[in-house]
Amino acid sequence: MEYVYGALLLHAAGQEIDEEKLKKVLTEAGVQADEARLKALVSSLKEINIEEVLKNAAAAPVAAAPA
Amino acid sequence: MEYVYGALLLHAAGQEIDEEKLKKVLTEAGVQADEARLKALVSSLKEINIEEVLKNAAAAPVAAAPA
Amino acid sequence: MEYVYGALLLHAAGQEIDEEKLKKVLTEAGVQADEARLKALVSSLKEINIEEVLKNAAAAPVAAAPA
Amino acid sequence: MEYVYGALLLHAAGQEIDEEKLKKVLTEAGVQADEARLKALVSSLKEINIEEVLKNAAAAPVAAAPA
Amino acid sequence: MEYVYGALLLHAAGQEIDEEKLKKVLTEAGVQADEARLKALVSSLKEINIEEVLKNAAAAPVAAAPA
Amino acid sequence: MEYVYGALLLHAAGQEIDEEKLKKVLTEAGVQADEARLKALVSSLKEINIEEVLKNAAAAPVAAAPA
Amino acid sequence: MRKPAQWKVELVDQVAKEISSSNVTAIVSIKGLRNKQFQDIRKSLRGEVKIRVMRGTLIKKALEKAQKKDIKGLEQFVSGQVAVVTGNIGAPVLYRRLEGTKQRAPARGGEIADHDIVVEAKETSFPPGPMISEFQKVGLQTAIEKGKIVIKKEAVLVKKGEVITPEKAKVLERLEIFPLIVGLDVLGAYEDGIIFTKESLSITPEQVAADVATAFARAKALALRATFMVPEVVPELLAKAKLEADALALAAGFLTESNVQLFILKAIREANALNA
Structure with missing residues (x-):
């Protein structure tokens, strides 16, 4: 999920999600980013309304609060 | 949520979450990290079992399935 | 269920589902396709609205997938 | 979902799911398989008990969710 | 579903389900039974414990079954 | 449930469900049909929209399993 | 200018020294705190933190003298009845420890209610007597039942934002309703050159856990939607494909060894529905 x-971090920071930026963030976190996966995610995300997905995800029962 | x-990016990357690392990642994503919030978040994270929280969250079904 | x-693979690939294509795909997957079954499935699928069926199946929430 | x-076709056919086989099946169905996605899926599947997931998918409470 | x-009628009547009996019942109901399908069903049923399925039917919901 | x-068999076969037909089918399956029960079932089925009931059955949870 | 009293100079020097040698310094409000509670809190925190109650002007002087970078940023929190808390734990931890000392306390009158104070309808422990008129004076409906004063009807005795009058405070205390929450209320804290406002300190582990769960759910939803094959979503994708295949097989009447159960189940459900 790295x-x-x-990608979510960039999105929350108001940045556009492109391969270069995502790679830099991942590298900074100690992840050796794989170019193909970067490309796959970035191109898939371009076709998605991220805000919409996040809104629906939040509506899902995340409740399961830790004890 | 940045x-x-x-923090989850660092966790997924197998890194320990400390203020310095988190600040670097946030900065790379274009977020001007606030020292106090960094510290408060990191110290709160120390008191929760992230794996456990993630496991519980994973058990909850996510609404948004791919079309 | 092979x-x-x-059939789902062909459908998702935007292909029309006919016996020949289905047989090829199955063969590639190592399945010795039975002509009668191929025929039965292909002809039944012609009579249903696959998209509709998939949409309804997707609407069903998938619960607790093991991590 | 292709x-x-x-992958499930291979699984149902009793085959081990590796990148090469999956790519061949996809190609046969007319899908231009992307290496990164192939790799990601195959490696994810290695961490999963497919039988278990399929069994639970059938047992999962569909539709009739309590309010 | 005929x-x-x-098959369930025969089972409920305490009969063993074989192709001949099933064919007769279907014919009586006005169905022109297809040998291949008869065979497929009878052999499939040999591999499951119908009683078990009946017992579990209350608990196990059916996957999004189209009408 | 015989x-x-x-009755479901006749319905699926596109036949009208009457006492005579139902009795024949049951007999063929080795069931000694009781006239009173035949009458009761046939007359109650006349009052419902079978298609509708079957459609709902797919969605509704099974109430009680037959023993 | 008059020379400040010797005790003041010594106190300021002492506190400045404590601040200099401590990891964390917090300015806390002690408003409404009674001496007894204060002593209890001090006792419960002994060994962990030092609490100094002193005048604001002296706190500011101590902050000025302390050998800590940017500690003057704490001045903004010095107003009203405050104390200086120093210790060697992290600022968020200190905050949570101090929050943990907060207790419910009876009102004395004159305080402002921070929530609606409700008196429920119930039997009290008081026999008929002068208490009745005290209850009635503040507007409670009372009666005598089985030798006890009974409050007949639930009432909001003090609305949020209103002043708790001494009469009402007295009645509330009689009924053992403690409307105040008192304790050391952290206004701001300092650690390692960083000034923590109450807002950043109030990030609790519970809230962070909830945020983590939300973040995960969002990541999962996004991965599912993008069909980004990570182990967290692959089971769900598999399950989805399986359900789709089941539904398609049922719809197509495609019966095989591996899915005959589906058909049997469907028939049973239908029979049950029809039999109902």
């Missing part, structure tokens, strides 16, 4: 967290 | 995404 | 997965 | 259908 | 209803 | 399976 790649996805990185 | 701080939390950054 | 036949059905094969 | 990749997932392809 | 074949399945016929 | 009577009900018999």
Whole structure:
């Protein structure tokens, strides 16, 4: 999930998610980013309304609070 | 949520989450990290079992399935 | 269920599902396709709206997937 | 979902799911398989008990969710 | 579903389900039974414990079954 | 449940469900049909929209398993 | 200018020294705290932190004298009845320890209610007597039942934002309703050159855990939607494909050894529905 967290971080920071930026963030976190996966995620995300997905995810029962 | 995404990125990358690392990751993503929030978040994270929280969250079904 | 997965694969690939194509895919996966079954599945699928069926199946929430 | 259908096709055919086999099946179905996605799926599947997941998927409470 | 209803009728009547009996019942109901399907169902049923399925039917929901 | 399976068989075969037909099917399956039960079932089925009931059955949870 | 009293100079020097040698310094409000509670809190925190109650002007002087970078940033929190807390734990930890000392306390009158104070309808422990008129004076409906004063109807005795009058405070205390939350209320803290506001300190582990769960759910939803094959979502994708295949096989009447159960189940459900 590193790649996805990185993408979410960029999104939350108001940045556009491109391969270069995502790679830099991942590298900074100590992840050796794989070019192909970077590409796969970035191109898939371009086709998605991220805000919409996040909104629906939040609506899902995340409740399961830790004891 | 930037701080939390950054922390989870570090966690997924197998890194220990400390203020310095988190700050670097956030900065790389273009977030001007606030020292106090960094510290507060890191110290809170120390008191929770991240793996456990993630496991519980994973058990909850996510609404948004791919079309 | 090989036949059905094969049909789904062809459908997802935007291909029309006919006996020949389905047979090829199954063969590639190491399945010795039975002509009668191929025929039965292909002809039944012609009579249903696959998209509709998939949409309804997807609407069903998938619970607790093991991590 | 093509990749997932392809993987399940191989699984149902009693084959081990590796990148090469999956790629061949996808190609046969007319899908231009992306190496990164192949790799990601195959490596993810290695960490999963597919039988278990499929069994649970059938047992999972579909539709009739309590309010 | 005719074949399945016929098989369950035989089962409920305490009969063993074989191709001949199933064919007769179907014919009586006005169904022109297809040998291949008869064979497929009868041999499939040999591999499951119908009683068990009946017992579990209350607990196990059916996957998004189309009408 | 023999009577009900018999009725479902007739319905699936596109036949109208009447006492005579149902009795024949049951007899063929080795069931000694009781006139009163035949009558009761046939007359109650006349009052419901079978298609509708079957459609709902797919979605609704199974209430009580037959023993 | 008059020379400051010797005790003041010594106190300021002493506190400045304590701040200099401590990891964390916090300015806390002691408003509403009674002496007894204060002593209890001090006792429960003994060995962990030092608490100094002193005048604001002296706190500011101590902050000025302390050998800590940027500690003057704490001055903004020095106003009203405050104390200086020093210790060698992290600022967030100190905050949580101090929050943990907060207790419910009876009102004395004159305080402002921070929530609606409700008196429930219930039997009290008081026999008929002068208490009745005290209850009635503040507007409670009372009656005598089985030799006890009974409050007949639930009432909001003090609305949020209103002042708790001495009469009402007295009644509340009689009914053992403690509307105040008192303790050392952290206004701001300092650690390692960083000034923590109450807002950043109030990030709790519980909230962080909830945020982590939310972040995970979002990541999972995004990965699912992007069909980004990570182990966290692959089981769900598999399950989805399986359900789709089942549904398609059922719809197509494609019965095989591996899915005959589905058909049997469907028939059973239908029979049950029809039999109902």
